[in-house]
Amino acid sequence: MNIVGQRARRPDALDKVKGTARYIDDMALAGTLYAGVLRSPHTHARILRLDTARARQMPGILTALTAKDIPGKNIIPLIQPDQPMLAETEVNHIGEGIALVAGEYRVAVEAALAAIEVEYEPLPPVLTLEEAYEQQRIMAHWKIRRGDVKAAFAQAAIVIENSYHTPYQEHAYIEPNGMLAQPDGMGGVTVHGSMQCPFYVQKAVASILGLGLNQVRIIQMVTGGGFGGKEDAPSVPAAMTALLAVKTGRPVKLIFTREDDMTVMSKRHPGWIKYRSAFTQAGELLAVEVLYVLDGGAYATLSPAVLWRGINHAAGPYRCPHAHVDAYAVRTHKAPCGAFRGFGEPQIVFAAESQMDLAAEKLGMDPLEIRLNNALEVNDETITGHRLAGSVGLKEVIRKVVTAADWSAKRQSYAQSCAGSVRRGIGLAACYYGVGLGSLGRFLNPAGANVLVSGDGSVTLAVGTTEIGQGMVTVLAQIAAETLGSPMECVRVLPPDTSQVPDSGPTVASRTTLMSGNAVRAACLEIRGRMKPLLEGKSLPWADQVRLCVENQVHLAAQGWATPPKTTYDPETGQGEVYITYSFSANVVEVEVNADTGEVLVTRIYSGHDVGKVINPTTGEGQIEGGALQGLGYALVEEHAVQNGRIINNQFSTYIIPTAMDTPEIMPIIVEHEYAWGPYGAKGLGETPIIAVAPAVTGAIVQAVGLRLFEIPATPERVWQALRRKEAG
């Protein structure tokens, strides 16, 4: 292979660096109106009166709308029909929209928002996950019933039982949400914006406006990051903007402030995990008994799906013959939580991997040894009873990571040097990730791609998945060029446009290389197959090959499809071949903990991944570095201060994320156990880098200062307090 597997430069890099890339706020149509959203100041209240009459009359104001003005259904269509676009009778979280205004100028819009008259009757809110679970405010419940847990615990040599807590995490994409909608002059509407999943947005806009899907055209602009935060959440601003555009007949733009974005948009679910594990004396995992609770916020959005992925990976990447797991998403009066890189795994993996460390400690084993003892191999079964037929590189990943890190020597040396303020430790954690949507999302699984070779040999790809910084356009261009036999420079990937390509599902779940890659490859294979007879025995440059084919009226465009192999699932037992394949990962983390201040400095991460086949080592390593760093933020610093249901730190000056200065040495290690159905053997790499970072960090902290954290992030305050408590008690 000449192109796949080689380092290739991102075609979108230069435009982003130069500032010529066009984000949604760079798009300027003449006559565009500003949009504003009136938002609830209450966590929970009844709306007694809502009057926009005065606002409508204000200078520069074109319209002011409430739920009554919605021509279609006032519901954001997703898993459960519970979230209105505009609250009508009751608000359920701070920042929930209740009215919209469009006007000529921003000041006019702000004045009009202030002139809308609202009377609320405050109602008692439920604000914590524990309270919501106690009150059984359940929005989703999944379970695993596998083997004989009772018997397994009875025969166990050791049992480890703990309770874990994980925090909110912000996606902290550099570009806040933004949309620009315009009437298309044909009774429909076109919406440009920042997003991950144009087809979700299309469904929402169509449903709220009461239009056919082919009257709603959604076009993704260059998008400044998503990480799951722009999966379903952009449907709300898109639908709001589209409604204002249709009502005014003018283009309408809505760009969120960072404060609004952090206040109302989705974030990683806070989690609470009660985890009980049974091991044999030899350190074999026998059984787990788990209660996994996520704080879903006010509306279900993607919580049922996030929870489902979490439960499917509840035991980590290990054999686990007996399991009894209950997972719940509960409803609180806070902004909805939703998709976030890792998608329900980072929370439970923090618990599962901490349990592994604790068992090893209790059994006097090395954390590496207990993991190798239990690690999934070909023909093993996952916790969902999925017997793995192939492409299971976990043991190789673990071995390569510990070798690169010089694990055993460091483990020994750090254990011996525990004097002084700054103490060192090394930790290990592993995970796996079911690639793609799995059996729960199987209806969204197929992906299509249109490939068009022009007469000059230039190639245009249109796909339904999006570039959100992860490198999709590079990877797909490489797959196309490799398959067609063209230079990669010939290939251009268009911004997704729902009118142009089949619904290819969302850009999530590490599925893009696999699904769009297979669709692109299928289309290119078809074109190549049509070209082949003419080129037999000839050795021509690409442009001449194309010229010859055009002269002979060979069709040089094709549509490719990818439909994944079948999956299975039994909701009563949680058993089945729930995903088509799995990526595997392990991290070794080295830390320096200042025992006086509680500061934790991560100095190195060795991050290993079995991705099947890496299409582009450079963007692959970029995913690993980015994921590792985002995982460090989760492990060390990121959390929300919530007071009475209000997020206090809703700016980057108060919500702290790691910067370039905080970045340790990251050593990406890629292992390739090819997946037969993957394009050139590829699986996925988007999410494994973030999942098993936190438990490796906390494991390393244990070695450094003997402190086991059952709650993250390991902020200096939390570590310092815990160290003082430990000293005291």
Place this chain on the structure above:
Amino acid sequence: MNIVGQRARRPDALDKVKGTARYIDDMALAGTLYAGVLRSPHTHARILRLDTARARQMPGILTALTAKDIPGKNIIPLIQPDQPMLAETEVNHIGEGIALVAGEYRVAVEAALAAIEVEYEPLPPVLTLEEAYEQQRIMAHWKIRRGDVKAAFAQAAIVIENSYHTPYQEHAYIEPNGMLAQPDGMGGVTVHGSMQCPFYVQKAVASILGLGLNQVRIIQMVTGGGFGGKEDAPSVPAAMTALLAVKTGRPVKLIFTREDDMTVMSKRHPGWIKYRSAFTQAGELLAVEVLYVLDGGAYATLSPAVLWRGINHAAGPYRCPHAHVDAYAVRTHKAPCGAFRGFGEPQIVFAAESQMDLAAEKLGMDPLEIRLNNALEVNDETITGHRLAGSVGLKEVIRKVVTAADWSAKRQSYAQSCAGSVRRGIGLAACYYGVGLGSLGRFLNPAGANVLVSGDGSVTLAVGTTEIGQGMVTVLAQIAAETLGSPMECVRVLPPDTSQVPDSGPTVASRTTLMSGNAVRAACLEIRGRMKPLLEGKSLPWADQVRLCVENQVHLAAQGWATPPKTTYDPETGQGEVYITYSFSANVVEVEVNADTGEVLVTRIYSGHDVGKVINPTTGEGQIEGGALQGLGYALVEEHAVQNGRIINNQFSTYIIPTAMDTPEIMPIIVEHEYAWGPYGAKGLGETPIIAVAPAVTGAIVQAVGLRLFEIPATPERVWQALRRKEAG
């Protein structure tokens, strides 16, 4: 069939009537610059000096460009590489562009244009077709050498020989040319505009900017008429606008004034036809000997192709065993002539059909009889030696038209009443039209279509051909709905976008229903085929069929292709199966001629057409009515006053076209001899309605006042003068 063949309402009608349809001048991007073109005041001159320095410095001006600023090739790519986008050393017609300006305001642009310094050295121009032919300024030459013409003339009972002249005709589209170009933020450019052939525009812009085809995205806006005038000609304003956009980094708009549009854009070629025909005593056409000359103007553009179609139909729709035809396009110092509905046929058919009348007169036959004697039937050969295998409805068309018109009775009655000022006459003429591009344009022939069925059952069609008022979107929506089994209301046809669909050739040559129709049908058949197994034995509404298929992951999008059957052509003899099929047409026209004033009033047209199969009788009749009226303009009033190479009547106040008030009763008659390869049997209908109008009109004038015109239009002035000459001599 439930939908094909039924009257359907145009989906685009309401938007056009309400004024919500968006034409290019309705498109408004913030920061758009005005563009201006500095145009030559000379027919022919050397450019001695061209200095934009002062213009560039003027307030509000962003740039002023000349040919030297073109990064690619300064050539509009078409058949011959002779036309620059901006003249560099020599201008060859009045209005030719030599410099471009972009500025913030129109007044600034106009001032800057005036500030550009140019020195010309005037050169002697060649202004008439005859002069150019004498000087052998030949830009294209085609010939037919068939049978033994000499022997045929020797044995002929009668020989008719005459010279004919036909005028310029303006397309008179209601919307002048206009383009809006914008940099795409990825090194490429997007151009929206009014056009017929986005892929021609794409090639021109890419070549002039030196970009790959996949970096140039052309999107057609709602287009206010084309008639051939927006086939290739919009490439020039598109490339100008794109160059300014790339150079300034801003959106740039160029909307032609009517005066500029009429001065520089293409028009129907003036023609001169020397025609000699040989007949037997029984009125059988034995042979023709023809010299056919078209005034191509300064650059070749499409003249070679226009001329080629003309020669291929040189004898009209009749058997013609012996033929010797030479056709030339000649170069003059006037704006280039180009494509116009009928494409080189109306000129020569005016001559050929006049010859038929004259032969009938000489032989004492009825014009109907001589045509039925010679009319092409299945298994007959055309003048190019094409043996017609099927779908030849000419005789049925002629019979239906004369029956509807009550030809024989009227012919007799008008012949007897020739007293008074106002005298009546009835005329007949026929034609045929090779559908599609034929063997000359075979590389442009394939067409593709993307059909996308969304989850709610709504359907999106993307094709590479354009709606230009002719009804394409209606016809394609009907074909899609018929083939899918969906309601027609579900189907939406997108505006063409070169990045979205394969190059499907131009929207010309009555090929759109045939080519895009077949491509749409192929895609729909594929989708229907995938749906079928699931629907076996079920009777569900369309939306439920789709839902069931989506649940079962059936791919509901497909790309369809149409590649026409092979054609042949020998340029030495002009013989071959030059088109894949032919549409046939005949008109009966009734006139009232005022012998005192020369005014010709057409009171009725019976316009018959064998279209294979009519997809939509309503839009089909619309094509017939529009074509007939445009043919009447050609026959009666339209011509350009040219003084020293300058068109004097370049506004609608001076260039007269028929209005609704001038419209006679038009009786459309559709005959269906299905064409096996056509979608549901369809051929084409765009052009036959205009071709054989003028000779039917002049034939009717002969009956009314005994005056045979060898030159059109039959303006009152021309008729009055001819009548006076006739009286005099």
